[in-house]
Amino acid sequence: MALKHIDEYRDAALSRPLIDKINRISRTPARLMEVCGTHTVSIFRSGIRSMLPDTVSLLSGPGCPVCVTDQKEIDAFIALARLDDVIVTTFGDLMRVPGTLSSLQKEKADGGDIRIVYSTTDAVEIARKNPEKQVVFLGVGFETTAPTIAASISTARRLGLDNYSVYSAHKLVPPALDALMANPQAQIAGFILPGHVSVVIGLDAYRPFFETHRIPCVVAGFEPVDLLQALAMLVEQIEGGAPALANAYGRAVTAEGNPIARKLLDEIFEPADVAWRGIGVIPQSGLKIREAFSDMDAEKIFDIQLPESRDPKGCACGEVLTGTKTPPECPLYKTICTPIDPVGPCMVSTEGTCAAYYKYYDDR
Amino acid sequence: MCLAIPSKIVKIETGMGTIDVDGVQRTCSLLLLDNPQVGDWVIVHAGFALHKIDETAAMETLRLLKEAAAFAEGPPPDEPPHETD
Ligand code: SF4
Numbered sequence: 432m433a434l435k436h437i438d439e440y441r442d443a444a445l446s447r448p449l450i451d452k453i454n455r456i457s458r459t460p461a462r463l464m465e466v467c468g469t470h471t472v473s474i475f476r477s478g479i480r481s482m483l484p485d486t487v488s489l490l491s492g493p494g495c496p497v498c499v500t501d502q503k504e505i506d507a508f509i510a511l512a513r514l515d516d517v518i519v520t521t522f523g524d525l526m527r528v529p530g531t532l533s534s535l536q537k538e539k540a541d542g543g544d545i546r547i548v549y550s551t552t553d554a555v556e557i558a559r560k561n562p563e564k565q566v567v568f569l570g571v572g573f574e575t576t577a578p579t580i581a582a583s584i585s586t587a588r589r590l591g592l593d594n595y596s597v598y599s600a601h602k603l604v605p606p607a608l609d610a611l612m613a614n615p616q617a618q619i620a621g622f623i624l625p626g627h628v629s630v631v632i633g634l635d636a637y638r639p640f641f642e643t644h645r646i647p648c649v650v651a652g653f654e655p656v657d658l659l660q661a662l663a664m665l666v667e668q669i670e671g672g673a674p675a676l677a678n679a680y681g682r683a684v685t686a687e688g689n690p691i692a693r694k695l696l697d698e699i700f701e702p703a704d705v706a707w708r709g710i711g712v713i714p715q716s717g718l719k720i721r722e723a724f725s726d727m728d729a730e731k732i733f734d735i736q737l738p739e740s741r742d743p744k745g746c747a748c749g750e751v752l753t754g755t756k757t758p759p760e761c762p763l764y765k766t767i768c769t770p771i772d773p774v775g776p777c778m779v780s781t782e783g784t785c786a787a788y789y790k791y792y793d794d795r
Numbered sequence: 796m797c798l799a800i801p802s803k804i805v806k807i808e809t810g811m812g813t814i815d816v817d818g819v820q821r822t823c824s825l826l827l828l829d830n831p832q833v834g835d836w837v838i839v840h841a842g843f844a845l846h847k848i849d850e851t852a853a854m855e856t857l858r859l860l861k862e863a864a865a866f867a868e869g870p871p872p873d874e875p876p877h878e879t880d
Contacts, residue, residue: 445859467797469797522841549841549842550823550824550841550842550843551841551842552824552842553842572841575797575841575845576840578827578843578845579824579827579841579842579843582824582826582827582843625797627838627840627845630838630845630846652856654856654859656859657859682848682849682855682856683838683848683852689827689845689846690829691826691827691828691829692827692845695827
């Protein structure tokens with residue numbers, strides 16, 4: 432595989448010994464999956480893939496939050512944006528994701544009041560300043576983002592706002608790991624666990640998964656040297672036949688995570704069976720708003736009509752997200768589907784695997 | 796997109812902090828942090844400080860980021876977190 436910018440990378444003094452170590456000790460062919468969109472981008476950008484021996488292949492998993500959002504949820508977001516007297520607030524990366532009939536970007540162009548915010552604090556502020564409108568935040572993301580959305584619900588309650596609500600489409604990482612293991616085709620030999628999800632949930636949150644599957648698991652930070660460190664640990668575990676749940680991001684991740692964030696998550700949300708794009712329903716893998724906060728649950732308070740939801744025709748995002756296909760194996764990749772005119776969310780989001788391949792993978 | 800760069804709290808006012816991200820000042824919520832203090836180094840995600848790191852670890856991270864920036868192309872490490880994981 433040819434990747435750009437490799438020569439610069441080879442010079443990195445810190446990384447060199449790790450690259451050498453991986454190349455020296457790796458014997459067994461191993462498919463290792465990262466389940467964090469930021470890791471995907473960092474791995475591509477730094478050219479790590481081409482530094483590795485042929486025995487080690489890297490797969491990108493379902494770590495891009497927008498990419499795993501089910502088509503029905505995208506359609507619900509669009510339906511909310513079409514309601515009168517509703518301001519939809521969202522992070523920017525959802526805007527271009529194609530729903531069955533439209534996208535948030537198209538709705539905005541057609542006059543929908545859709546506002547991109549940097550943080551849920553801004554969304555609550557918009558609700559405070561617009562008491563005559565209903566303000567809905569589109570809650571998409573994993574355990575890192577969910578506490579910031581829980582905090583907005585708790586703040587809106589404290590301020591006595593009756594016009595702020597959240598559509599919760601949050602997803603949880605550990606149940607997704609279980610689902611990935613259930614698919615024998617993916618043949619995953621080890622996981623690079625996400626950095627900032629782990630800051631919130633802590634290393635111990637993966638313990639039940641690890642005890643069930645006994646597969647090498649290492650939490651990684653985001654710099655190339657962090658990722659190489661995690662990869663070296665995974666290869667060591669594989670070659671030594673001693674799988675472990677380990678932490679290569681000790682400066683940020685503890686055993687118990689962030690107790691305030693975890694408590695707030697538990698206060699506002701409860702786990703629920705939810706659908707992931709291309710994977711289907713995974714038991715207890717989502718977060719829905721608890722009954723006590725149902726007056727701020729957009730799913731309950733708005734009566735929206737959904738079209739018959741359809742995934743984009745011919746899009747292989749599902750297989751890409753589970754590691755059973757690479758983007759170049761999708762017939763639409765680079766032909767019909769490009770970042771300018773994306774067919775599926777994996778090409779829309781900057782963290783999507785298809786977008787990362789498009790930008791960094793040189794397959795000429 | 797996770798923002799890996801550590802930020803330093805330079806001011807605290809009613810639950811909101813002003814943070815310094817490698818020379819650029821931003822505000823962030825401190826609601827998810829236990830006993831935040833001016834001078835603390837924090838990891839920030841989507842406008843909320845998520846974790847305190849000690850100064851040595853923060854310096855180490857900044858050093859890694861500078862090294863990474865020296866050989867990786869693309870946006871600088873202090874781009875705002877526009878993604879949602
Ligand atoms: S290349 Fe486009 S159509 Fe193919 S899987 Fe990726 S996003 Fe879907």
